[in-house]
Amino acid sequence: MINPNDPSLHSWIDIAPESDFPIQNLPFGVFETAERGPRLGVAIGEYVLDLYAVAQFGYFEDLELGKKMPKVFRRRSLNQFIALGRPAWRAVRQRVSELLRHDNPALRDQQEAMRECLLRQDEVQMLRPVKPHNYTDFYSSIEHATNVGTMFRDPNNALLPNWRHIPIGYHGRASSIVVSGTDLRRPNGQRKAPDATAPTFGPSQQLDFELEMAFVVGRPTQLGDTVPVQNAEDYIFGLMLFNDWSARDIQSWEYVPLGPFLGKSFGSSVSPWVVTLDALEPFRIPGPVQEPEPLLYLRQTGEHNFDINLEVAIAPEGGPETAVSHANFGLMYWSMAQQLAHHASNGCNQQVGDLYASGTISGTTPDSLGSMLELSWRGTRPVPLADGSERKFLQDGDRVTMRGFAQKDGVRIGFGEVTGKVLPANSLSL
Amino acid sequence: MINPNDPSLHSWIDIAPESDFPIQNLPFGVFETAERGPRLGVAIGEYVLDLYAVAQFGYFEDLELGKKMPKVFRRRSLNQFIALGRPAWRAVRQRVSELLRHDNPALRDQQEAMRECLLRQDEVQMLRPVKPHNYTDFYSSIEHATNVGTMFRDPNNALLPNWRHIPIGYHGRASSIVVSGTDLRRPNGQRKAPDATAPTFGPSQQLDFELEMAFVVGRPTQLGDTVPVQNAEDYIFGLMLFNDWSARDIQSWEYVPLGPFLGKSFGSSVSPWVVTLDALEPFRIPGPVQEPEPLLYLRQTGEHNFDINLEVAIAPEGGPETAVSHANFGLMYWSMAQQLAHHASNGCNQQVGDLYASGTISGTTPDSLGSMLELSWRGTRPVPLADGSERKFLQDGDRVTMRGFAQKDGVRIGFGEVTGKVLPANSLSL
Numbered sequence: 001m002i003n004p005n006d007p008s009l010h011s012w013i014d015i016a017p018e019s020d021f022p023i024q025n026l027p028f029g030v031f032e033t034a035e036r037g038p039r040l041g042v043a044i045g046e047y048v049l050d051l052y053a054v055a056q057f058g059y060f061e062d063l064e065l066g067k068k069m070p071k072v073f074r075r076r077s078l079n080q081f082i083a084l085g086r087p088a089w090r091a092v093r094q095r096v097s098e099l100l101r102h103d104n105p106a107l108r109d110q111q112e113a114m115r116e117c118l119l120r121q122d123e124v125q126m127l128r129p130v131k132p133h134n135y136t137d138f139y140s141s142i143e144h145a146t147n148v149g150t151m152f153r154d155p156n157n158a159l160l161p162n163w164r165h166i167p168i169g170y171h172g173r174a175s176s177i178v179v180s181g182t183d184l185r186r187p188n189g190q191r192k193a194p195d196a197t198a199p200t201f202g203p204s205q206q207l208d209f210e211l212e213m214a215f216v217v218g219r220p221t222q223l224g225d226t227v228p229v230q231n232a233e234d235y236i237f238g239l240m241l242f243n244d245w246s247a248r249d250i251q252s253w254e255y256v257p258l259g260p261f262l263g264k265s266f267g268s269s270v271s272p273w274v275v276t277l278d279a280l281e282p283f284r285i286p287g288p289v290q291e292p293e294p295l296l297y298l299r300q301t302g303e304h305n306f307d308i309n310l311e312v313a314i315a316p317e318g319g320p321e322t323a324v325s326h327a328n329f330g331l332m333y334w335s336m337a338q339q340l341a342h343h344a345s346n347g348c349n350q351q352v353g354d355l356y357a358s359g360t361i362s363g364t365t366p367d368s369l370g371s372m373l374e375l376s377w378r379g380t381r382p383v384p385l386a387d388g389s390e391r392k393f394l395q396d397g398d399r400v401t402m403r404g405f406a407q408k409d410g411v412r413i414g415f416g417e418v419t420g421k422v423l424p425a426n427s428l429s430l
Numbered sequence: 431m432i433n434p435n436d437p438s439l440h441s442w443i444d445i446a447p448e449s450d451f452p453i454q455n456l457p458f459g460v461f462e463t464a465e466r467g468p469r470l471g472v473a474i475g476e477y478v479l480d481l482y483a484v485a486q487f488g489y490f491e492d493l494e495l496g497k498k499m500p501k502v503f504r505r506r507s508l509n510q511f512i513a514l515g516r517p518a519w520r521a522v523r524q525r526v527s528e529l530l531r532h533d534n535p536a537l538r539d540q541q542e543a544m545r546e547c548l549l550r551q552d553e554v555q556m557l558r559p560v561k562p563h564n565y566t567d568f569y570s571s572i573e574h575a576t577n578v579g580t581m582f583r584d585p586n587n588a589l590l591p592n593w594r595h596i597p598i599g600y601h602g603r604a605s606s607i608v609v610s611g612t613d614l615r616r617p618n619g620q621r622k623a624p625d626a627t628a629p630t631f632g633p634s635q636q637l638d639f640e641l642e643m644a645f646v647v648g649r650p651t652q653l654g655d656t657v658p659v660q661n662a663e664d665y666i667f668g669l670m671l672f673n674d675w676s677a678r679d680i681q682s683w684e685y686v687p688l689g690p691f692l693g694k695s696f697g698s699s700v701s702p703w704v705v706t707l708d709a710l711e712p713f714r715i716p717g718p719v720q721e722p723e724p725l726l727y728l729r730q731t732g733e734h735n736f737d738i739n740l741e742v743a744i745a746p747e748g749g750p751e752t753a754v755s756h757a758n759f760g761l762m763y764w765s766m767a768q769q770l771a772h773h774a775s776n777g778c779n780q781q782v783g784d785l786y787a788s789g790t791i792s793g794t795t796p797d798s799l800g801s802m803l804e805l806s807w808r809g810t811r812p813v814p815l816a817d818g819s820e821r822k823f824l825q826d827g828d829r830v831t832m833r834g835f836a837q838k839d840g841v842r843i844g845f846g847e848v849t850g851k852v853l854p855a856n857s858l859s860l
Contacts, residue, residue, distance in 0.1 A: 134603060134605050160682055162622075163627075165620060168688055170691055173564060174563065175779050176538060178653065185653075188775060188777075189776050192595075199596075201726065201775075223606055223608065223615075223697060224856065247776070253598055254592060256590055256687075257598075257689070258690065259685075259688040259689020261599055261774070262775065266653075297631050297858075343692070343695075346619050346692040347617055347696045348603060348605070348696055349606055371582060373555070426656065428727075
């Protein structure tokens, strides 16, 4: 059996060299057309492979995937497919890889099947790929945590005492996670300027993005069970880009002592394609040295970070796009395996589709910061845009787009993008 | 049409005067038997009325409740029934009230139907009543917030500056919400004594309960929509007792700056019967005067608190029970309507089944505090139990039981109980 990550593979479908979706990627998503209703699909070049159609034509027939198999491909989320387990994910990805390989005529030479199974991405509507039963946001970039601590607390003690011991995280709002392309309304909320005597209610004046990645839990646990850090990656299906939109003024007034709430819950955006951990295998790198050494339940050896290049761009309404940040997921202080092992260490049960975000990903340089808060250093150094305007925070009409890819040996494993535009706040009619 | 809350109503079923479930209550829940699978039911005295059986016998036939009606009564949660909307809840409660009324022979005199429709509560297994898509925990008792602030911060400035302006809350973990009767394993976790140089990992030494009530959202909103405080109660289906188990040592080490996480997510318990807001109508009382007056989006007139007596009892393994606290839900500073209006004020979409807990409910006297943290004043004044032992926090084998009822004009609207036993922590095998 050929490794579907093999850099020498190529497809009978024409794929541009800069495409995020070569035959080595094969990410999973959910799409919809007026005729077909919701379907699971795999991205390949500029196309989507309709997995339900592929199953209907019998191409999965000899895979032993259980009785739910054809049905799971016409659902509104990946959850039920993911629940089949890693052997099923691998078998499907392997078979799709075989079907798309340049020298395999099975689908290539079947005109009718090919027409039914392949749709252009620009002719389908992508849906939110998973139904996240639970959503947790971590805070695992040491650069980001240091920047925030420097700005809001003490530059000499920027990291709080627990930070190097715990992958700090908090429960977020699952209902308001939307797929890329959904525009987000600027939230109203309570905020109080430091010198004001009382709070006011109105549109957030400090609307921000946060550049993050999120992983999807692929294997459930029972209440009381834990996930050993050594095996934690077995519980991960794949990764997406994640924009954790944030209203800084609402957040800073509300968050003591119980954490972020309405400053976050008005919306978070995910990219539509889930890149499997399997596809990212070639991009493993060691994480930063952890000092002090973590407690035993978080201690791991080997390479558990992933070298993924990230970009954030802002385009004002009708204006050109400006790339405002370039960061890398490989810098994360706490790995996904450590986040998950920690999350389950108290017996908290994990559900298929749970979505765990990394926290803002910032680098070490001024052009690699993952939020406007950091890029504009709390509004003190405005960020210039290509149209000549500048930004401290986001303005109405601004479109924020995040992109990401890993690249090695001529293979580019991309995530596509997560994009969304800022709509004006609701008017206040109280 | 007779008001189902009328104190003069009585049923042909024998109901003890001290029962939580007279004909004026009629709370909804989900039960299961080996023969029937999951069913929706209504509690009446010591019995459960099987709503699917009632529908099968045609007693709901003339109610215009839509095509989903029979099916929604054999689900594993109330969610789909609740999604039918308030007119449906009311029509079903009204019809059940009619069927159970002493002078109505329709069910009373039909031996076969009666046998099929009525089961003894001790012969069925109660399930978690709702599937909570999202769970939020508020912090709305001013007495509790003042106690915590006094203990951990400054007794002279116990309430944080935002507390009287915002119904402070945080997102909690939905997956680990379990029904009464589920025993809870003491969590392992990281904790650090103030004088220790480094944290350790092991069983929580400060396991606690929190006496709370929770309400269930009954009407959804779209992302971007808000819920005016004046109409917020229209979005509430009903209430339950809620035990927000807490590991204080884990919580205090992890919670800065992003709030409670693993100190809470190992489990929360709900009572099995959801008492409708309709049944609680007679128990409305004004809340405390709010000073300063809340901002306009939180301002309400009329009576939006509910006079519900609450009790917490602890029974050591094999030992007698001791009531350690008596509190009242009517004291809450922020009403449920204000909590919900605040929650949706930034456009966060609400889902049917969302579960919003009150936060610990404490009164003004030492015997009305809603947690061991407060009852033992951070471990400094141990709480005596009937067996001669004393508690600073919970020990393995301790059973915690919370009960609640409203009473007026000879009618007692009870919540039953939420109970759970503390199991020893998992041994550490790392």
